[in-house]
Amino acid sequence: MLLIEENDKVSGDCKALNARPAANLTFEVDGEICSSCPTSSSVLLDNVTRTYSSVLSFTTALSRESGMISCKTKGQQASLDYITYVIPNVSLSINDNGNMVVTQVERHALANATCTAYGSRPTAMFTWLINGVQVKQIVDTVLQDVGCYISSNDTASTLTFLPIGENGTITCIVSLYDVNVKKMLKSDYSVYGTTIFVFILYKYDLIILSDNYHFSG
Numbered sequence: 001m002l003l004i005e006e007n008d009k010v011s012g013d014c015k016a017l018n019a020r021p022a023a024n025l026t027f028e029v030d031g032e033i034c035s036s037c038p039t040s041s042s043v044l045l046d047n048v049t050r051t052y053s054s055v056l057s058f059t060t061a062l063s064r065e066s067g068m069i070s071c072k073t074k075g076q077q078a079s080l081d082y083i084t085y086v087i088p089n090v091s092l093s094i095n096d097n098g099n100m101v102v103t104q105v106e107r108h109a110l111a112n113a114t115c116t117a118y119g120s121r122p123t124a125m126f127t128w129l130i131n132g133v134q135v136k137q138i139v140d141t142v143l144q145d146v147g148c149y150i151s152s153n154d155t156a157s158t159l160t161f162l163p164i165g166e167n168g169t170i171t172c173i174v175s176l177y178d179v180n181v182k183k184m185l186k187s188d189y190s191v192y193g194t195t196i197f198v199f200i201l202y203k204y205d206l207i208i209l210s211d212n213y214h215f216s217g
Contacts, residue, residue: 002082003179006121007063014056014071014078022052023073029060030067065121085179088120088154092172092185105163107193115172115185116156122177126157129171135159163191 016023117124
């Protein structure tokens, strides 16, 4: 199985060894001869066995979601199945403020960070970090139809968090199932609002033993 990015080019060789006469190789994509694919061929003669080895080199771009590439000669075929993936465009916003470099969030109030992956195949998976520490996402919402390697889809994940400190960084990492591809976006926030201080008063007893005075408060 070949896993490759959609519309990416793949190159390879088809070989037919020790044939007599030399094999005539053809290259097919999804069951059709690829007449537009760049190819080159060569034939080598083994002077000892008087047999021929044929090599057909090819380059092609794979645009379908899945299919098969094949090399054929008379009565024989060698095939390789392929699946393509699509790397999504990704956006990240805090409290729907996607255009701000630093988003202001209110102190002691919950904030929402939303990470959206547009047009991924397969479905995108999300990992969240707050100030570099991984946390669990609260809500995953599929905005369009879901289907691993079936159709492109848009997926969003929302993280609800309570801002701590004066500022921080939210990081969203988007990955694709079974594909070694990741995209990472970061968004900074600053905290505004009054800090609440809590004073705790304790009842006290002050006893001066030497003068026999007793004060209570």
